[in-house]
Amino acid sequence: MNEWEVEELVIEVAEHLEGYSPLVRPGHPAYLTGPAGARLVVHPIWNQRGRIRVLGVYPGGSRGICPELRRHEITVTAARGAKFVAKRIERRLLPDYRRDLITCCERLAKRATESGARAEIVETLVELLPEASLTEKERETVVRWRLEAASGSFTVHGDSTSTIEIRVADRELIERVAYAVQQRST
Incomplete structure (x- = not known):
């Protein structure tokens, strides 16, 4: 044919x-x-x-x-x-x-829903941390930030979970993070 x-x-x-x-x-x-x-x-x-x-x-x-x-x-x-x-x-x-x-x-x-949710979270983080840098991967986005001596990253995964890492945090930053975690748990 x-x-x-x-x-x-x-x-x-x-x-x-x-x-x-x-x-x-x-x-x-x-x-x-x-x-x-x-x-x-x-x-x-x-x-x-x-x-x-x-x-x-x-x-x-x-x-x-x-x-x-x-x-x-x-x-x-x-x-x-x-x-x-x-x-x-x-x-x-x-x-x-x-x-x-x-x-x-x-x-x-x-997958599209996960990507949309991830994009919303990343947008919020970029607004809060204007000097942050982004690294996009297939199912996760890493937002790296620096504030004076402290630095860290938020890894936002495709399933709307995230990993937070903070390095060289002073007492005030540690207390603010701890307070946010406490508020979230109640």
Whole structure:
């Protein structure tokens, strides 16, 4: 099958898959896009005339978050028509792919929430400590500060927990931190 035959097939298959629409762009693979961010990419199998490979794709950025989720793909004889291909996709690919896609999207949403909470905390710290420096890592941000002889860091982790380190603190600073901890515990 050549590129335009695959594109035509994708357009026809979308008519038989509820909630799916074709995404066809010259020079790019043909996709079936569906509910909840589902994307199925369709490729011809170069050494098996008349067969295609349909692969369920996870959202961008999810490889590192969901490495254990399996790859969902099937091969289908395209010569049997769009309705046949749609039935095979519905029966053999979509059930497991949908389940894993939901898991993946939930983890991505959780990661986005964690990043938002971390950003809020870091913004507050930077406002309170205007001369602080930031170091961003994948799931944590380190805010380093210096005030006269005292220095320290706040490491804000992705799960909204933080680590505080203070070096060369004078008595007043120690008492203020202790008071803040006491207030937090009551």
